[in-house]
Amino acid sequence: AQSVTQPDIHITVSEGASLELRCNYSYGATPYLFWYVQSPGQGLQLLLKYFSGDTLVQGIKGFEAEFKRSQSSFNLRKPSVHWSDAAEYFCAGATGGGNKLTFGTGTQLKVEL
Amino acid sequence: EAGVAQSPRYKIIEKRQSVAFWCNPISGHATLYWYQQILGQGPKLLIQFQNNGVVDDSQLPKDRFSAERLKGVDSTLKIQPAKLEDSAVYLCASSLDMNAYFGYTFGSGTRLTVV
Numbered sequence: 001a002q003s004v005t006q007p008d009i010h011i012t013v014s015e016g017a018s019l020e021l022r023c024n025y026s027y028g029a030t031p032y033l034f035w036y037v038q039s040p041g042q043g044l045q046l047l048l049k050y051f052s053g054d055t056l057v058q059g060i061k062g063f064e065a066e067f068k069r070s071q072s073s074f075n076l077r078k079p080s081v082h083w084s085d086a087a088e089y090f091c092a093g094a095t096g097g098g099n100k101l102t103f104g105t106g107t108q109l110k111v112e113l
Numbered sequence: 114e115a116g117v118a119q120s121p122r123y124k125i126i127e128k129r130q131s132v133a134f135w136c137n138p139i140s141g142h143a144t145l146y147w148y149q150q151i152l153g154q155g156p157k158l159l160i161q162f163q164n165n166g167v168v169d170d171s172q173l174p175k176d177r178f179s180a181e182r183l184k185g186v187d188s189t190l191k192i193q194p195a196k197l198e199d200s201a202v203y204l205c206a207s208s209l210d211m212n213a214y215f216g217y218t219f220g221s222g223t224r225l226t227v228v
Contacts, residue, residue, distance in 0.1 A: 044219040
């Protein structure tokens with residue numbers, strides 16, 4: 001079955017430290033992949049997306065993600081975390097050309113000052 | 114551009130009561146989605162509309178949930194009767210067309226608590 005897995009439920013980092021959130025996918029072909037962020041009481045905001053081409057994708061708020069076919073991963077990174085980045089992060093996938101997003105279970109990020 | 118509007122923001126009801134949620138997508142977006150997000154889980158697709166037609170409702174518990182998108186614009190999701198396990202955030206999203214390439218825009222959601 002097509003799925004997206006986020007192995008880390010909670011992650012805590014210090015402000016200014018680097019961040020990597022993990023995402024693994026299981027699709028028959030190269031999927032479309034997305035990272036969303038959700039602040040408390042808010043909807044989902046798109047950080048970045050990958051469809052094809054360059055495997056390193058730049059997004060908003062200083063985030064980037066790298067698509068690695070050999071590892072079936074699409075990890076989200078940020079070189080220096082700000083306190084305002086504390087939120088829940090969701091990885092999502094869709095079949096190439098498809099339209100239904102399948103979400104992971106999310107990673108809750110806490111930022112220590 | 115205005116975002117996806119949802120109302121109400123919060124709703125508390127007793128089990129076996131009915132409830133309805135409303136969504137107004139971005140103007141011109143043909144595709145509309147309703148997702149259910151239970152606490153601690155990722156959003157799960159309930160139903161997808163293309164204009165005023167249902168494309169996929171395979172995950173919608175049709176014995177209690179119903180949804181419509183009359184005139185292909187606004188949409189309403191109804192639960193009748195509600196169960197405790199329906200407590201969740203209900204997210205509406207819209208997209209220009211039926212391809213994830215166009216991206217989704219999500220509303221802020223309606224948080225439902227069933228007591």
